[in-house]
Amino acid sequence: MSELGARASGQGRIFQTSGDQYIEEHHHHYDAGTGGPLFGRQVVPPAPAAPDSVRMPLVGRTPGVLRDREELRRVLGAAVAGPGGEVHVVHGMGGCGKTALAHWLFTEAVREHGRVGFWVNASERMSLRAGMLAVAGDRGAAAGELAAAAAGQRAASDxxxxxxxxxxxxxLLVLDNADDPTVLEDGAWLRAGGRGTVLVTTRHATSALWNVPGVRRHALGVLPLDDAAQILCDLAPDAGDLEAARKVAERLGRLPLALTLAGSHLAHQLLESWSMDEYDRKLDEESTAIVDRGASGYGGSQARHLVGRTWQLSLDALAGQGLPEATTLLRLLSFLAADPVPLSMLAPVARGELVLDGLEPALSAGQLEPALRGLLDHSLAALVASEGERCVQAHGVLLDSVRTGVSAGQRSTFAEGAAALLEGALPEPGVDSPDARGRLTLLTPHASALLAAAPGERTGTLAVRVVRQVFDSGDYAGALGLAPGIADRIESLLGVQHPVALEARDVEARALFRMGRYPESEALHRRVLGRRELVLGPDHPDTLRSCFGLHQPLDLLDKDEEAEGLLRRALEGQRRILGADSPETLLTWALLPEVLAQLGKEGEFDAEVRALTAACERSLSPDHFTAVGARHSIACGLWMLGRFQEAEPLAREVLADRIRLQGRDHPLALSVMYLTVLIARDLGRTGEAVETLKEVLERRERVLGREHPFVTPDRERLAAWQAEVQL
Known part of the structure; x- marks a missing residue:
């Protein structure tokens, strides 16, 4: 110690002088393996600290009962019961239960099969190296050997x-959380051992390291619904029954981490005591952000143990690999539903046809595919097939937490980007084909989800367009399932008299009509018509559409004269406003012959048919929806007037057109098929009518439902006609 009380440590020195002195000292620092200093001994940096244990699973709170996974447990159980020499890689998204499965196998191997169990954190190089050297020490490596390996003087993995x-x-060696396969690859840490079994858990699904001989891959997904619900009941048995647990489990996407946190929350409440039903309502009100409140009861606040943060580990890793755009893409997807998103919906961005401005980080055309590949590689999304299309799909809880993390300043930008993607993917209005219906089936959930995530006029208008196209495609039950909720949300945002809200109610009223709920359809159409007259005026095209819509339930409620008056009002107004030969005017005109036939106005019927036929031939192609509809209406009118010989060939022609253009199960195809049944019966061919009616009945039950008003009369008519044939 110097007179000043200073003390040197390590290689430091104290200089004490009197008078004027000049001292110059040079320090040289060398990393291990760089060749060392020219003079004196080499200074070795300290080795990474060894883990507290490699003989115990370092998983925080020990998982409870492991639900499901029977087949995978059978395979892994056989591996630790056998001679060894295998490497198994379990991959899946964060929170899907990979570590819980590894813990089960570790316990099984040690307790049931007498194996020595080793557990190493493989999430980063330092922890992997320290853990593996500790394993070597456990198996007999001398201190000098370990020091040399730690100093880089011999190959550590060897x-x-x-x-x-x-x-x-x-x-059994468990390499847990190996989400960056390069950590294992650098240094050749992953090998098969003759006396042991290696289990790797990872989020990375597609690494080339998993594709080498001797490595078996196992994908781990979410739980079956009943097993997921049982986890909640295991953790919080007093919070509700299995049925209530099923609702919460489905809302949480059956993700084990989310279920564990939710169950822990329900089991450890002090000031509040929510039931599972109340928790389900809270999820609707506050989204899955409330799930992480269960972390304190679960015993962990690390990022991996929180649904709101576990995904960020993967996104940070992707950003570190030069793919910050993966975060942008996932944020875009988070404004859509947790349903398959067609890759064709993203393709315009990749081709440079659609530029999404203002996103942070920016998503350029050239970076879209690498970003998507990054999400797939890290199990943040998966490729699936749906409706004959390749799609990408992410978990709902993941999407909820990612969307919650989007800053307030960026939310509208991402919502607009998602809306642009969705709008560009929709079929053109008026296109009704099996392919278009398949595309609508894929896209419809995303319109509703986008409206819920970013409510506003833009997203409301888009949602109404989608539900209108669903209706026009013939999926009347689907349209009726969507329209009321969309209309309610838009009315709460924009008011009941806003044109977008009125359009949503118009679709709802039309769907009610097609599903046979005529009084409800009439009442709603009257309400929409009154509001449109008040807000838009009597001659606005939307008001005239309401006149057309209202005439349909009135027609089937035997209010024929009022129905005719409304239809003529719509037709005359459209001729003035839209033009006599516009497709919409012709569509309204196309239904007039049927109304005239119902009223027995045969002379007017014939005159209108001649004029309508000429107008359609002049303005429309034979396959145009309105042209086919006009021929359908004329065939119906001929049958109503008792002109069966004229009606039959036209009805069969229309049936062939409907099947060719819209498919055999389309409700309008079934309508004209039923018309051929009635014509055959009236022409005395009851046996033929019975056989065709059987097909109509079977298809209507499947398409419209057994409770549809058409189905019961069809069934009664079939029974009566079959009895006639048997006499």
Whole structure:
């Protein structure tokens, strides 16, 4: 110690002088393996600290009962019961239960099969290296050997595997959280050992490291619904029954981490005591952000143990690999539903046809595919097939938490980007084909989800367009399932008299009519018509559409004269406003012959048919929806007037057109098929009518439902006609 009381440590020195002195000292620092200093001994940096244990699973709170996974447990159980020499890789999204499965296998191997169990955190190089060297020490490596390996003076992985291969006891080595496969690849840490089994858990699904001989891959997904619900009941048995647990489990996407946190929350409440039903309502009100409140009861606040943060580990890793755009893409997807998103919906961005301005980080055309590949590689999304299209799909809880993390300043930008993607993917209005209906089936959930995530006029207008196209495609039950909720949300945002809200109610009223709920359809159409007259005026095209819509339930409620008056009002107004030959005017005109036939106005019927036929031939192609509809209406009118011989060939022509253009199960195809049944019966061909009616009945039950008003009369008519044929 100097007179000043200073003390040197390590290689430091104290200089004490009197008078004027000049001292110059040079320090040279060398990393291990760089050749060392020219003079004196080499200074070795300290080795990474060894883990507290490699003989115990370092998983925080020990998982409870492991639900499901029977087949995978059978395969892994057989591996630790056998001679060894296998490598198994379990991959899946964060929170799907990979570590819980590894913990189960570790316990099984140690307790049931007498294996030595080793558990190493493989999430980063330092922890992997320290853990593996500790394994070597456990298997007999000398202190000098370990020091040399730690100092870089001998190959560390060779040392570890030498002692594992020489182990007198069989073993199981778990390499947990190996989400960056390069950590294992650098240094060749992943090998198969003759006396042991290796289990790797990872979020990375597609690494080339998993495709080498001797490695078996196992994808881990979410739980079946009943098993997911049982986890909640296991953790919070007093919070509700299995049925209530099923609702919460489905809302949480059956993700084990989310279920565990939710169950922990329900079981450890003090000031509040929510039931599972109340928790389900809270999820609707506050989204899945409330799930992480269960972390304190679960015993962990690390990012991996929180649904709101576990995904960020993967996104940070992707950003570190030069793919910050993966975060942008996932944020875009988070404004859509947790349903398959067609890759064709993203393709315009990749081709440079659609530029999404203002996103942070920016998503350029050239970076879309690498960003998507990054999400797939890290199990943040998966490729699936749906409706004959390749799609990408992400988990709902993941999407909820990612969307919650989007800053307030960026939310509208991402919502607009998602709306642009969705709008560009929709079929053109008026296109009704099996392919278009399949595309609508894929896109419809995203319109509703986008409206819920970013409510506003833009997203409301888009949602109404989608539900209108669903209706026009013939999916009347689907349209009726969507329209009321969309209309309610838009009315709460924009008011009941806003044109977008009125359009949503118009679709709802038309769907009610097609589903046979005529009084409800009439009442809603009258309400919409009154509001449109008040807000838009009597001659606005939307008001005239309401006149057309209202005439339909009135027609089937035997209010024929009022129906005719409304239809003529719509037709005359459209001729003035839209033009006599516009497709919409012709569509309204196309239904007039049927109304005239119902009223017995045969002379007017014939005159209108001649004029309508000429107008359609002049303005429309034969396959145009309105042209086909006009021929359908004329065939119906001919049958109503008792002109069966004229009606039959036209009805069969229309049936062939409907089937060719819209498919055999389309409700309008079934309508004209039923018309051919009635014509055949009236022409005395009851046996033929019975056989066709059987097909109509079977298809209507499947398409419209057994409770549709058409179905019961069809069934009664079929029974009566069959009895006639048997006499």
């Amino acid at each position: 040392l570890v595997w030498h002692y594992l291969d020489q182990s007198p006891e069989p073993w």
